Amino acid sequence: MNSQPSSLLLFAPGSSRPFASRIAEQLAVPLAESEEREFDHGEHKMRPLVDVQGADVFIVHSLCGDAQASANDKLCRLLFFASALKDAGAERVTACLPYLVYARKDRRTQERDPTTTRYVACLFEAAGIDRVIVLDVHNEAAFDNAFRCATVRLESAAIFAGALAGSRTAAPLVVVSPDVGGIKRAQRFQQQIEQRLGRSTGFAFMEKKRAGGVVSGEALIGDIADHEVLVFDDMIASGTTMLRAAHAARRAGARRVSLLAAHAVFTDAAAHLFEDGGPDRVMITDSVALNDKFQTYVGTRLSVCSAASLFATAIKACRTG
Numbered sequence: 001m002n003s004q005p006s007s008l009l010l011f012a013p014g015s016s017r018p019f020a021s022r023i024a025e026q027l028a029v030p031l032a033e034s035e036e037r038e039f040d041h042g043e044h045k046m047r048p049l050v051d052v053q054g055a056d057v058f059i060v061h062s063l064c065g066d067a068q069a070s071a072n073d074k075l076c077r078l079l080f081f082a083s084a085l086k087d088a089g090a091e092r093v094t095a096c097l098p099y100l101v102y103a104r105k106d107r108r109t110q111e112r113d114p115t116t117t118r119y120v121a122c123l124f125e126a127a128g129i130d131r132v133i134v135l136d137v138h139n140e141a142a143f144d145n146a147f148r149c150a151t152v153r154l155e156s157a158a159i160f161a162g163a164l165a166g167s168r169t170a171a172p173l174v175v176v177s178p179d180v181g182g183i184k185r186a187q188r189f190q191q192q193i194e195q196r197l198g199r200s201t202g203f204a205f206m207e208k209k210r211a212g213g214v215v216s217g218e219a220l221i222g223d224i225a226d227h228e229v230l231v232f233d234d235m236i237a238s239g240t241t242m243l244r245a246a247h248a249a250r251r252a253g254a255r256r257v258s259l260l261a262a263h264a265v266f267t268d269a270a271a272h273l274f275e276d277g278g279p280d281r282v283m284i285t286d287s288v289a290l291n292d293k294f295q296t297y298v299g300t301r302l303s304v305c306s307a308a309s310l311f312a313t314a315i316k317a318c319r320t321g
Helices: 014-027 071-087 116-126 140-146 157-167 180-197 240-251 268-274 308-320
Strands: 008-011 034-038 044-048 056-060 092-097 131-135 150-154 173-177 202-206 209-211 214-216 228-236 256-264 281-285 302-305
Touching: 008 014, 008 308, 014 056, 014 308, 044 071, 056 071, 056 308, 071 092, 071 116, 092 308, 116 140, 131 308, 140 150, 150 308, 157 180, 157 228, 157 281, 157 302, 173 180, 180 202, 180 228, 202 240, 228 240, 240 256, 240 268
Parallel strands: 008 056, 056 092, 092 131, 131 150, 173 202, 173 228, 228 256, 256 281, 281 302
Antiparallel strands: 034 044, 209 214
């Protein structure tokens, strides 16, 4: 077993403190105190207000841009704070990222395209970050290849499977991937569901084509009729891809349609998900702070499952090796 540093310290910038507080509660430790200051022209600083010498430090920060701060601003805040911690003598710094910025720009789709995921990984390395814990990255292989520091990839499949198992649904189930690229992710979710419920489920996937920013393809491959459908993906932004799958499932005779995704990076267009003819329910995690516009749907057609316990378990495992 690896020797562990003498103390655990859990920090979070202000915008991520609500999620970090839920992790702290699971770990039975307080959030460590820090100071954040804003300066002219968008500059800022963050420093620890406790001694970090020799400590095992975990920074919780969701890097999804919002009305208060851009994704770039949040990324810089994380990198600068991590470097400050290392300068102050922290033995190890782990970035706990419910949402990783630029994870979707993982390959070249046009000539001379940037591979921004790899550039972000280089910034983490330069800042002295020793390890990264992340939830549901968009492309697992690209993430693994980009990051040279230690990484832990968590999956929301276990969170949703536990929530669905508690509902004890008796209807036959089928898990649907909204596109071919998400098949492996959806199949892992299918395995989690089958383990929790102790019975087999069906599987299907949607055809999806993208050209010039326009999504097309209507074919749904798999047996859907008279089943409860669980459409599973890593994120929902505009909701176009997920809504296509929901409509296709209804046309194929689905009894009930649920959409599940770890990251609710909702744009205004995602409001269509909650209109008549949309899915029966949408299930997300708290990896991203929910836009106020969508708070009104919570408890009716929108359910939020916390990922805090999953991160707390990962932190404990990292501490014990």
